[in-house]
Amino acid sequence: MGKNRRDFIKISALGAAGLVAGTRYLMAQNQIVIPENPKGPWRMPHDLVRTPTYCEVCFWKCAGWTYKNDAGQIQKIIGNDDDPNSNGRFCPRGTGGVGMYYDEDRLKTPLIRVKGADGKQTFKEASWDEAFDFIQKKIEKVIEEHGPECLALFTHGSGGTYFGNLLKSLGSQNITAPSYAQCRGPREVGFIATFGEGLSSPEPTDIRDSKCMVLIGSHIGENMHNGHVQEMSDAIDKGATIITVDPRFSTAASKSKYWLPIKPSTDLALLMAWIHVLIYEERYDKKYVEQYTFGFEQLKEHVKHMTPEWAYGITTIKPQVIRETAREMSYASPATIVHPGRHVTWYGDDTQRLRAVAILNALLGSWGRRGGFYIPDKAKVPGVPHPPYPKPRRTWRDAMGGKYELADLALANGVCDATIPSATMDCSIKAWIVNGTNLIETLPNRPKTMEAINALDLMVVVDTMPMEITGYADVVLPECTYLERYDSLRVTQHREPTISLRMPAMKPKYDSKPAWWMAKNLAERLGKGEYFPFDSIEEELDYQLKKVDSSLEEMQRIGVKKLPRAYDDLYYKDGEEIEFNTNTGKIELYSTSLEEYGFDPMPKYTAHPEPPAGYYRLIYGRAPMHTFSRTANNPNLTDLMDENTVWVNPKVAKEWGLKNGQEVYLQNQDNVVSTFPIKVRVTERIRWDSVYMVHGFGHANKKLSRAFGRGASDSELITNVMMDPIMGGTGMRGNFITFRFNKA
Amino acid sequence: MRYAMAVDTKKCVGCSDCVVACQTENNVPIGYCRDWIVEVTDGTYPQLELEHRSERCNHCENSPCVRCCPTGASHYSDGGTVMVTKNKCIGCGACIASCPYDARYTHPEGYVDKCTFCLHRVKKGQQPACVAVCPTKCMYFGDLDDPNSDVSRVIKKRKYKTLIPEAGTNPQLYFLI
Numbered sequence: 001m002g003k004n005r006r007d008f009i010k011i012s013a014l015g016a017a018g019l020v021a022g023t024r025y026l027m028a029q030n031q032i033v034i035p036e037n038p039k040g041p042w043r044m045p046h047d048l049v050r051t052p053t054y055c056e057v058c059f060w061k062c063a064g065w066t067y068k069n070d071a072g073q074i075q076k077i078i079g080n081d082d083d084p085n086s087n088g089r090f091c092p093r094g095t096g097g098v099g100m101y102y103d104e105d106r107l108k109t110p111l112i113r114v115k116g117a118d119g120k121q122t123f124k125e126a127s128w129d130e131a132f133d134f135i136q137k138k139i140e141k142v143i144e145e146h147g148p149e150c151l152a153l154f155t156h157g158s159g160g161t162y163f164g165n166l167l168k169s170l171g172s173q174n175i176t177a178p179s180y181a182q183c184r185g186p187r188e189v190g191f192i193a194t195f196g197e198g199l200s201s202p203e204p205t206d207i208r209d210s211k212c213m214v215l216i217g218s219h220i221g222e223n224m225h226n227g228h229v230q231e232m233s234d235a236i237d238k239g240a241t242i243i244t245v246d247p248r249f250s251t252a253a254s255k256s257k258y259w260l261p262i263k264p265s266t267d268l269a270l271l272m273a274w275i276h277v278l279i280y281e282e283r284y285d286k287k288y289v290e291q292y293t294f295g296f297e298q299l300k301e302h303v304k305h306m307t308p309e310w311a312y313g314i315t316t317i318k319p320q321v322i323r324e325t326a327r328e329m330s331y332a333s334p335a336t337i338v339h340p341g342r343h344v345t346w347y348g349d350d351t352q353r354l355r356a357v358a359i360l361n362a363l364l365g366s367w368g369r370r371g372g373f374y375i376p377d378k379a380k381v382p383g384v385p386h387p388p389y390p391k392p393r394r395t396w397r398d399a400m401g402g403k404y405e406l407a408d409l410a411l412a413n414g415v416c417d418a419t420i421p422s423a424t425m426d427c428s429i430k431a432w433i434v435n436g437t438n439l440i441e442t443l444p445n446r447p448k449t450m451e452a453i454n455a456l457d458l459m460v461v462v463d464t465m466p467m468e469i470t471g472y473a474d475v476v477l478p479e480c481t482y483l484e485r486y487d488s489l490r491v492t493q494h495r496e497p498t499i500s501l502r503m504p505a506m507k508p509k510y511d512s513k514p515a516w517w518m519a520k521n522l523a524e525r526l527g528k529g530e531y532f533p534f535d536s537i538e539e540e541l542d543y544q545l546k547k548v549d550s551s552l553e554e555m556q557r558i559g560v561k562k563l564p565r566a567y568d569d570l571y572y573k574d575g576e577e578i579e580f581n582t583n584t585g586k587i588e589l590y591s592t593s594l595e596e597y598g599f600d601p602m603p604k605y606t607a608h609p610e611p612p613a614g615y616y617r618l619i620y621g622r623a624p625m626h627t628f629s630r631t632a633n634n635p636n637l638t639d640l641m642d643e644n645t646v647w648v649n650p651k652v653a654k655e656w657g658l659k660n661g662q663e664v665y666l667q668n669q670d671n672v673v674s675t676f677p678i679k680v681r682v683t684e685r686i687r688w689d690s691v692y693m694v695h696g697f698g699h700a701n702k703k704l705s706r707a708f709g710r711g712a713s714d715s716e717l718i719t720n721v722m723m724d725p726i727m728g729g730t731g732m733r734g735n736f737i738t739f740r741f742n743k744a
Numbered sequence: 745m746r747y748a749m750a751v752d753t754k755k756c757v758g759c760s761d762c763v764v765a766c767q768t769e770n771n772v773p774i775g776y777c778r779d780w781i782v783e784v785t786d787g788t789y790p791q792l793e794l795e796h797r798s799e800r801c802n803h804c805e806n807s808p809c810v811r812c813c814p815t816g817a818s819h820y821s822d823g824g825t826v827m828v829t830k831n832k833c834i835g836c837g838a839c840i841a842s843c844p845y846d847a848r849y850t851h852p853e854g855y856v857d858k859c860t861f862c863l864h865r866v867k868k869g870q871q872p873a874c875v876a877v878c879p880t881k882c883m884y885f886g887d888l889d890d891p892n893s894d895v896s897r898v899i900k901k902r903k904y905k906t907l908i909p910e911a912g913t914n915p916q917l918y919f920l921i
Contacts, residue, residue, distance in 0.1 A: 076768035078877070089879050092761040098768060221757030226879055233755045233880035249785075251757045254794035261790040624759035636767065639774045640760045649789060684789045 048075055051505040052559030054083075054490045056158060056482035057093040057100070058627040059179065059201060060226050061490050062086030063498075063560045064094065066483055066505035074098045074483065074505060082560040084227065084494040085202060091224040092625045092640060099636035100481045101506060105705055106464055107478035108510035123476065128513065128521075131475050136525045138458040138474070139170070142430045148172050149394040150430040152415045157436025158487040158502070159462065159479060159515020162532075166519045167433070168389040169531035174396045174418075174429060176410035178442040181729050187344045189406050189727040190354030193591045195367055196581030198408070200493055204376040205337050206570075207231035211371055212241045212332030214325075216267055216357065218341035221251040224624040225342065227494075241332060243325050245270060248619065248647070248692050249685040258325050264617050264690055265347050265608040265733065266315040271356035272605055273311035274326045276303040278363045281323075283330035285365030292578065293362055295590025295601070302602045314605065333364040335371025348722030348731035351406075352603040355591065359603070362587045368572040375572075376493035377565045382547050384540050386531045396429065404728035406597060411728045413443060413721075419452035431458040435515060436479070438467035441629040441696065444718040444732050462515060465633060466703040479515055480508035486537045487516070489544060495570055497563045499548065501541070501555035599726055608722075608734060610689075615669065615736035616652065617690040620714040629696040632707035643711035645681035647692040653682040656739055665740040666691075668717045673743060675700055678712035691737060746888040747823035747861055748916040749875070750895050750904065751798050755882035758783055758796035762874035762883070766800075769862065769873035776849050778859040779874055795921075798874065798883065801826060801847040801859035802907065802915030809839035809848065817856070823887060824916065825863055830855045844911040861885070888916075 048067040055062045055077075063083035069075040077097050081088035090097075110131035111123040126134075142150055148171035153163050156177050164175045180188075188198035207213060208231040220232050232252070236242070242256040245267060253259040262270060278284045279300050289296055308319035329336045338360045344350050366372025396410060399418035404411060416439075419429040432453075443449045453459060453472050461473035470476045479485075483505050490500040508514070520532040534540040542552040550561055572578060579585045583592040595601040611617050625640040626632065646666065648658055658664065663677035676698050686692050697711030722731030758781045766778050779800035786793040803826050810818045810826060817832035818839050828839075828848075833855040840848045840856060851857040862872035866885075870876065875883040886893030891900075895918075902920045909915070 076765070089877055089881075090761070091879050092759050092764050095761055095768060095877060096764040221759070221880075224759055224879070229757065229759075229879045230881070233882065236755055249789070249792045249794060251794070251796070254792070255754065255757075259790065259792075624757065624761075625764075635774055636764055639767075639777075640763060684785060684787065684792055685794070687789065 051503050052080065052500070052556065053077070053482060053502045053505065054500045055090065055094040055097055057097045057631060058224070059156075060085055061158075061492065062090055062094055062226050063490065063500035064090055065559065068505060074101060080500070080559045082498075082558070082562065083500060084496060084498060085492065086226050087230060089226070089230065091226045091229070093224060093627055093631060093637060094226070096625070096634060096636035096640070097483070099634035100464065101483045101509070103465065103633060103635060105466060105633055105703055106481075106510065107466055107470070107476060107512065109478060110511070111473075111476040113474045128511070131477060132521055132525055135458070135460055135475055135522060139431060139522075139526060142457055143170065146428070146430050147393070148390075149174070149392045150428065151433070152176070152396070152419070152429045152431070153433045153435065154178065154412060154415070154437050154439060155435040156442075157479075157515070158482065159519075160435045161488045162516040162519035163433050163435050163462070165531060166523050166528070169523055169528040170526065171390040171392050173392050174410065174415055176396075176412045176415050178412040178437055178439070180409045181407070181411040181413050181727070182345055182442060182444070182732075183343045185345065185407065185409065185411075185727055186350035186724055186729045187340045187342070187354045188408060190351045191340065191358050192408065193351075193355060193406075193582075193588065193594055194358035194362060195587055199340055200376070202227050202492065202494065203340060203342070204374045204493065205339060206335075206371050206374045207337060208234045209335060209371040210235050210240055210332075210337050211335040212243070212329055212337070214243045214245070214329065214336070214338040215252050215256075216245045216271075216339070216341060217346070218339050219246070219250040219252055219621055220339075221255070222624055223342065223622045241328050243328065247687040247690050248621075250621075258321070258328070260317050260321065260325070261687060263314070263316045264619065264687070265610075266605075268349065268353045268356055268603060269306070269311045269314040269605040270317060270322065271353065271360060272303055272306040272603065273308045273315075273322050274329070274360055275299070275356065275363065276306045277308060277323055277326035278330060278360070279303060281326070283327065284363040285333055288334070288365035289363060291575065292580070292587045294582075294584040294586035294588050294592075299359065299589040299602055306605075314607075329360075329364055332371070334366045334369035336364045336366050337361070337372055338364070338366075345724070345729040346731050346733040347608050348724050348729075348734070349606060350724050350729050350731060351726040352600065355594075356603040359589050362589060367587065368578075370571050374495055374570040375567055376495070377497045377567060378493040379491050379497040379499050379548065379563045381489060381491050381499060381544050384533050384543050386533050389531075399428075400728070403725070406593070407727040412439075413730050414728055416443060416449060416452045419455055420448070421455055428455070430456060431460075432456055433460045433462065434469055434473075435462040438463075438469045438629050440468040440472075441713060441715045444715065444721045444730050446716055447719070462518065464512070465630075466701055467629065468699065468701050471701060477518055478510065478512040479518075480512035484508040484512070485514035485516075486541065487514070489541065496565060498560055499545075499550070499555075499563065500560040501552075503556055594726070597726075611736040612669075615738045617733065618668070618714060618717055618735045618737045619686075619690050619692045619733065620695045621692065623694045626694070626696055629699065632696055632699055632710070633704040635706065638706045642706065643679065644694040644697040645679045645711070647681050647683050647686040649686050649688040650682050650684060651688045653680065658682065658739065665743050666712060666717060666737045667740050668719060669736045670719045672717055672719055673740060674698065674712040674717060676709045676712050677743075745823040746916070747803065747825055747866070748886070748888045748895050748918065749800075749861070749872070750884040750898050750918040750920055752882040752884075752898070752902075752920040753795050753797055754920065755880045756796040756798055757880055759879065761877050761879060762798045765873045765877035766859070769865075770860070772857070773852055776851070776857070778857065797919055798878075799845065799847075799907070800874075800917065802845050802913065802917040803859075803861060804913035804915050806912060806914045808842035808844070808911075808913060812838045812842045814838065822863060822867075823861075825861050826858075827860060827863070828856055828858065844908045844913060845915070
């Protein structure tokens with residue numbers, strides 16, 4: 001089948017529902033036990049029963065409680081007061097997470113791609129045994145013919161941990177998440193090159209105690225990174241100065257003392273000019289720079305000509321404003337945060353831009369200081385012992401020809417590239433497992449993704465919803481939602497290390513199952529059961545929790561547990577000796593590692609292409625009530641926002657005769673036209689050289705009944721990818737669109 | 745006792761968490777809401793202002809909805825809150841027409857519904873669901889007759905406005921500006 005073109009199958013084209021019967025027996029061994037009527041501290045006022053969880057609607061993974069009413073229905077989900085990520089307050093997506101469970105469009109049973117008598121490809125409803133049989137045979141064949149290194153996993157969900165373990169046990173390290181090379185990767189590499197460590201998640205920005213925060217294209221408040229939104233609000237209360245750089249008048253910009261409506265793609269010039277002002281007006285933290293940094297003199301020389309006047313011509317930000325804002329940063333330092341942002345894959349020179357952000361923070365002395373960046377801590381929770389994983393002979397990196405060696409995690413686009421057969425490539429990947437990520441909407445350059453998918457011998461998609469990616473799968477495995485399953489513990493960094501438990505509030509609906517159970521069953525069938533040395537996940541969790549002086553029973557009661565910090569202080573002590581994890585042991589203003597690999601040791605501004613006449617730069621972002629394309633069908637969240645719009649400046653609207661609410665098609669520079677029309681929002685909040693849309697809409701799968709055809713997809717218009725030569729990030733802000741009044 | 749709420753427009757990001765929290769707390773059917781977000785943009789690029797407001801029933805002291813209700817279903821309750829008695833409401837819609845804030849809707853079961861300030865929670869010493877969930881903590885609720893309540897203190901300290909004061913309803917929803 002893999003040799004044929006893979007036809008997209010709508011999951012609506014299903015066989016009879018009666019086929020599900022008789023598949024329940026697999027549950028017997030690992031039955032999820034939910035206390036029906038728990039007594040004691042679980043019994044809350046007004047007859048609601050609560051169970052702990054951590055949220056799966058986004059990556060922030062806030063811990064909370066699922067409340068069930070007397071009818072046994074989920075009434076609401078509320079934050080856990082002891083959770084540092086949420087402080088007891090969930091965001092709209094977490095509060096509306098209940099809609100994931102009740103969504104009637106959910107995947108209901110395993111599906112296998114078959115060819116009907118008419119030659120048409122379709123999905124057949126299958127039992128779990130049939131689905132596992134199919135996958136087992138295909139994986140065994142791929143391993144036999146090509147080696148285990150030709151298996152890959154794409155994951156952006158908690159269940160991915162177990163599929164990762166499955167792959168590692170088989171001998172593959174091709175495990176990747178689009179959250180790296182399509183999102184935060186350049187930031188990690190830029191900060192590692194400077195401070196010897198990355199930021200990870202949640203970012204250790206000490207916003208609550210910050211006196212000055214600089215946001216560059218980061219739209220906190222529209223991205224509902226819960227803890228950061230909360231702390232920004234605290235900072236506003238305390239009178240902190242906020243400086244926002246954005247071609248769009250974002251929500252954050254509206255809360256700012258300074259909004260710098262920058263010309264898109266010129267941020268690096270502004271950053272370098274700020275560095276210039278700090279150095280040449282001697283406003284940097286001299287003691288800190290002297291003690292901790294390397295390469296100050298080179299940097300000083302490097303930025304000599306990068307004056308605010310120089311930057312004015314590039315960025316359109318007035319020199320006086322550049323100076324004034326640099327001074328504001330300096331007045332507040334070290335309690336100043338030049339926020340690293342999160343989705344930073346914009347123009348292909350992103351690692352260098354984030355280097356400039358890191359350098360600014362270093363000059364301000366804010367790294368490791370109160371109101372700047374705190375020193376995070378993370379609990380160490382040992383796993384259940386298992387044999388060592390076999391060492392793979394090859395990975396996706398072998399297909400990269402020595403490029404992107406500074407990437408500290410696997411590139412989703414790299415794995416995708418390594419799947420497309422080529423004469424020059426060492427390893428062509430043959431099988432994908434895709435867990436909780438809709439690659440069709442996630443990866444830029446869709447034709448390339450399709451080429452890779454068409455080259456596969458096997459694609460298994462594990463999801464709760466019939467996202468577009470399921471239509472290209474050979475096998476679809478319906479995962480139960482986070483409200484119906486245990487998962488591995490949440491162990492995330494913060495000011496205080498915590499662990500938190502997700503336990504099922506409900507029994508899995510339909511014939512859906514948790515990912516750990518799927519991975520374990522597959523491992524056993526493939527002879528790798530020894531890597532899953534537990535009968536049930538409860539057993540594994542209890543083992544792990546007892547190693548950190550807790551237990552499953554305790555965590556079921558409290559949900560979140562704080563553990564002691566290993567490093568005693570949140571900040572560096574005054575004058576403390578610190579060895580940074582860089583070549584020089586110092587904070588590298590001049591990066592010796594980048595130089596070693598043949599890249600600029602200090603960031604340089606280069607001009608990027610601008611939209612041709614009649615075209616506008618496509619800028620995309622987030623809305624607070626949605627997470628990527630994942631929530632676009634959630635009944636509670638579509639009730640808040642059910643489609644995106646294209647934001648158009650009134651001047652542009654006048655030129656094109658566009659009216660508010662009018663539907664238009666968007667066409668990009670490569671003549672790709674949006675599948676669906678999108679409504680125009682005429683607003684002063686966007687620059688005249690750009691348009692803006694919220695990511696995650698324009699779904700093409702009819703089975704997503706609330707999301708189908710609502711709004712347009714930015715992803716399909718992103719065909720120009722500006723690769724970051726340092727770490728392989730996919731810069732996506734170099735796409736230009738124009739308006740069309742009809743599709744043909 | 746005089747219950748009131750203040751919303752800090754300087755902190756509200758318009759995320760709609762208050763809307764969905766109210767829906768799940770009060771079983772408001774999908775497609776309806778007791779509270780909502782208003783976004784107002786003012787000015788010309790790049791001289792712009794943006795205000796986000798979480799709005800709901802103003803629990804007016806001089807409520808046109810109570811005055812015009814033919815059955816007495818709409819009435820004043822604890823702390824001056826305006827409430828609707830479901831089984832007295834005939835769904836005539838007079839209150840909906842009279843409300844200057846468009847705060848009421850007809851529930852699919854036939855009666856008129858609206859914000860209750862979550863009196864069922866308040867009576868247990870909890871905050872209304874919208875206030876309790878708000879990630880920006882931009883909402884303050886309490887008794888204006890108590891000078892130490894959150895809402896009294898913030899109203900004393902900050903500049904504020906009310907909506908459509910010229911309607912003479914004496915609204916009890918304050919927006920900090």
